[in-house]
Amino acid sequence: ECRVICLSNQKGGVAKTTTTMNLGAALTELGNRVLVVDLDPQSNLTMSFGIDVENLPKSIFDVLVHRLAIEHNIHKTPECDIAVASIDLAGAELALSSMIGRERMLEKALAPVKKDYDYILIDTPPSLGLLTVNAFTASDEVIVPVQAEYLSLRGLVQLDNTLQVIREHLNPKVRIGGVLITMYDGRTIHSREATELLLQNYGDRVMKVRIKKTIRLAEAPVQGSSVLTYESNGTAAAQYRELAQEVVARVEQA
Amino acid sequence: ECRVICLSNQKGGVAKTTTTMNLGAALTELGNRVLVVDLDPQSNLTMSFGIDVENLPKSIFDVLVHRLAIEHNIHKTPECDIAVASIDLAGAELALSSMIGRERMLEKALAPVKKDYDYILIDTPPSLGLLTVNAFTASDEVIVPVQAEYLSLRGLVQLDNTLQVIREHLNPKVRIGGVLITMYDGRTIHSREATELLLQNYGDRVMKVRIKKTIRLAEAPVQGSSVLTYESNGTAAAQYRELAQEVVARVEQA
Numbered sequence A, B: 001e002c003r004v005i006c007l008s009n010q011k012g013g014v015a016k017t018t019t020t021m022n023l024g025a026a027l028t029e030l031g032n033r034v035l036v037v038d039l040d041p042q043s044n045l046t047m048s049f050g051i052d053v054e055n056l057p058k059s060i061f062d063v064l065v066h067r068l069a070i071e072h073n074i075h076k077t078p079e080c081d082i083a084v085a086s087i088d089l090a091g092a093e094l095a096l097s098s099m100i101g102r103e104r105m106l107e108k109a110l111a112p113v114k115k116d117y118d119y120i121l122i123d124t125p126p127s128l129g130l131l132t133v134n135a136f137t138a139s140d141e142v143i144v145p146v147q148a149e150y151l152s153l154r155g156l157v158q159l160d161n162t163l164q165v166i167r168e169h170l171n172p173k174v175r176i177g178g179v180l181i182t183m184y185d186g187r188t189i190h191s192r193e194a195t196e197l198l199l200q201n202y203g204d205r206v207m208k209v210r211i212k213k214t215i216r217l218a219e220a221p222v223q224g225s226s227v228l229t230y231e232s233n234g235t236a237a238a239q240y241r242e243l244a245q246e247v248v249a250r251v252e253q254a
């Protein structure tokens, strides 16, 4: 049974892309068949795999707006498969906004390939617009990367409210599968206080593993690979492997 | 003569909001009359000034979509005036998309109050959508906060291309007034290499001052004030004061 997980938080720069890539690679390492989907016009996920975004013949834009079969937009990499994005995706929200069924385009596009994968991970832009709504509608659960900082915490209420609306109108099963603390620096009081607040509000939905701040995670995309390949024995690779195991275990509980 | 400056970068989490607030406070300290405008549905700028975003009677949404005079949406704070935002701004892009002159709504709204300010700073969401296009159309220049990291640098090409389109169709004078390196950690090779790349591509448009990474900047919004008030004698306050002087000096050169 394929599990579709979306990485989302409208707060910018909280490691949505970094988590999609590294969790994807770690799930592949456990023997799963994994597809990651780049749904952000910035195309950071596509770039992080070393794919040239300037010369892509097709992109996820064509899948959503022109009904291209998604298998024609999937590139294979050593770490997982990826449905790529390019800048033309910036025009998708406007192009989709007048279409009937505009919120279900991604769900329809993924349906025929779910049989080929154990996990599908969707990276979203820092917004709660139509692209992210498409991701919520297509997903079983949402993992919310969050920085242990004040401004980052404030956005979670809006995310919760949006998911409530999605459940009522589009996808009754979508839920927050986990809140993941990223870029963690346990030395500051601010981080510790913010983490305390998160645990009070989200309880056991907060993932046990915390991804510590390390420059290795910023370096890996330059090489076009995940940190599991870039520095296989490092702390960051170990933490993302731990995250993959926790994600796998959480499905059994759900 | 009022100068309208927009803080923009579609890459998330690069300190757009933090820079709008602290540059605004520093320009006020120099004796200028300053208005900051929150154009992000996340309302982080409004929250950072300690304003309760859940119970706002009006917001910038009403100004853009219902032609409310902006002076009815301006709150005074000890550090500058602010045109506030709330979550209803998330509906603005769709509401505006079918209106004639949809890209000029902010420009029209600001026109009557430019006489009351020396600087107007606009904080934008992490996207190049209609809200940011409104900000580009209303602005004389754009300051681009950037992290010295690979994924952050990749977005600058898209930003340049968008500004080119804005110049051709909407606002011939808007230019990049400066590229500001934020959250800088000079200890890593990655940061130094990324900074080198920035200087090669943007030359003297890169601001001389670099804002160093410090937890003080994440702490200040919890208190509802800028770092100039929160820790007036600290490094971050000194760097934002330096930035304000550089911004003032740059106009003389333009």
Ligand SMILES: Nc1ncnc2c1ncn2[C@@H]1O[C@H](COP(=O)(O)OP(=O)(O)OP(=O)(O)O)[C@@H](O)[C@H]1O
Binding pocket: A011, A012, A013, A014, A015, A016, A017, A018, A019, A040, A044, A124, A125, A126, A182, A183, A184, A211, A212, A213, A214, A215, A217, A218, A219, B010, B011, B012, B013, B126, B149, B150, B151, B152
């Ligand atoms: N644990 C970490 N430690 C240090 N740097 C990190 C970590 N995780 C991610 N980064 C870096 O922080 C920056 C932001 O991460 P990333 O781009 O994945 O966030 P995002 O939420 O996808 O951003 P956006 O909102 O723009 O899509 C990137 O430069 C990334 O390389």
Ligand SMILES: Nc1ncnc2c1ncn2[C@@H]1O[C@H](COP(=O)(O)OP(=O)(O)OP(=O)(O)O)[C@@H](O)[C@H]1O
Binding pocket: A010, A011, A012, A013, A126, A149, A150, A151, A152, B011, B012, B013, B014, B015, B016, B017, B018, B019, B040, B044, B124, B125, B126, B182, B183, B184, B211, B212, B213, B214, B215, B217, B218, B219
């Ligand atoms: N120089 C700095 N050192 C350390 N932390 C910083 C610095 N500048 C900003 N921050 C913190 O980093 C986070 C991101 O900054 P901020 O929210 O201002 O970025 P942004 O570009 O406005 O994000 P978004 O794309 O979501 O609008 C915030 O938690 C902020 O408090």
Ligand SMILES: [Mg+2]
Binding pocket: A016, A017, A018, A040, A044, A123, A124, A125
């Ligand atoms: Mg991203």
Ligand SMILES: [Mg+2]
Binding pocket: B016, B017, B018, B040, B044, B123, B124, B125
């Ligand atoms: Mg912001």
